Amino acid sequence: MSSRHGITVTVNGAQVTREVDARTLLVHFLREDLSLTGTHIGCDTTSCGACTVHLDGVAVKSCTVFAVQADGANVDTVEGLADGATLHPLQEGFWEKHGLQCGYCTPGMLMAAKELLARNPDPTEEEIRFGISGNLCRCTGYNKIVEAIQYAAQKLREAGEEAHA
C-alpha cells in the first residue's frame, strides 16, 4: 500500500492543497492533478529535462521528485513565467530568435535558463551551453536556443540597469 498524504504547495504563487499517493511524482501531480500540462515528460530515465520546474527556486527534474516532497514548498512552472499577456524576456527571446521547432523541450529549457540567468546574468556562450546541458533538444541543434538565452540575458540586464538608474 502506498501511504496517502495531504500536501499544500504554492504553485506559481497560488496555494493548493491536495491529497496524493506517496508514489505520485511531482510532474504527474502538476500535469494530472493541477492540469498544468506545460511541464512535459520526455523520458523515463531522468535524462531529458523536459520536466524541469523550480522547487523553492532551484531547477529540478520533476519526474524524479515525489509530489509529497514538495509539501510546504514553492513550485514554479512555465505557466508562471509570463506576466499576463506580457511574455517573460526568455519567452520573448525564444520567439524572436526561433529557439524552438516542435517546442517539446521548450518549457524545460526556459526553466533551466531562468535559473542559469539568476546565477549568472552575463553568461558566455560556453556557460550557456554548460548550463542547459541537462536539457535535450531533438530539433534545433541548440544554436538558436543559445541565441534566445543571450537575447533574454541582455534584455534582463538592461531592465536591471534601468531599475537602478
Place this chain on the structure above:
Amino acid sequence: MIPGEFEYHAPSTVEDAVSLLDTLGDEAKVLAGGHSLVPAMRFRLAQPRHLVDINRIAGLSYVREEDGHLVIGALTRESELEHSSLVAGRYPLLADAGRVIADPLVRNRGTVGGNLAHADPANDHPAVMLAYGATLVARGPGGERVIPVDDFFVGLFESALKPNELLVEIRIPSPGAGSGGAYRKLERKVGDYAISAAAVQLTMDGSMCTAARIALTNVSPVPMRANAAEAEILGEEPTEDAIEAAGRAAAAECDPSADLRGSEEYKRDITRVLVKRAIRAAVTRAQGGA
C-alpha cells in the same frame, strides 16, 4: 513509469531517521536526492516498502574546513560543491569531478552522501574519495561510526553501511604543501556515466612523488584503488616513462566489462590514457601550476 507502492516517512532529526530505519529494517531505504533511487524504483530495480526521506532534516548540508579536513554534510547537493569557492581553490580533484557528475539539473538535487552510499562503481565520488583517503561518518542506534573509505565499498551497490545506519558526513584530509590532484573522465555525452575515469591525489617534494593515491571509476564491479599504478610513481620521479608505466599498470589491474560504452580492451586502454592525463595534471598542480 511510476514507482511501486511504498510508505513515505519524513523525519526531521537524524535520531528519528535512525530509529525509523532500525524499526523498519531492510524493508526501508533512505531517500536523499533520489536521483539514483527513484530511477531504479521506476524500473522496478528497487522496490522498497518504506522510504525514509532525509531532506527535511536540518543541519546535514554544509561544506567547511575543520580540524585539518574538508567536512561535507551527507545531504550537501552536488551543485553546492560545484559553486563552492573553498572547493574550487583548495580541492581541485573534487572540483574537477563536480563539473562532470551528471548534468546541472541532476546536480541541483543529487547529494554527495547518496552518491557514495549508493556504492555504484559508475558514480564519480567513490573514486574521488578513495584518492583523497576520505573517511565517512555513519550514525546508527549505537552512535557514531567512522569508516575509512578503503573499507566502505564492499560489493556492487553494497557499502559498509548497515540498514539502520545513516551516512552523515564525509571528511577529506586537507591537502598539505606540495600536493595536487585531478580527475579525468571520458563520457559518451554530457550527463552520462563514465566510460572510465581516473582520480589522482599526490604530493611532490621537489621532483619526487612522496605520496600518491589513484582510483578508477566504472572499470570494476566495486569502486577500486589502482595500487599497482600508485606503486609506479610513489617514491619516484614522475617522468613520462614512469607515468606510462602507471597507466599500463592501471589498465592491467582494472576489471571492466564490455557493454554499450565499449569493449573490455577499449576500456582498459582508455583507462591507461586517463590515468596518465590525471597524473600529469596532478603533478602540474602540485608544483603550483593550474
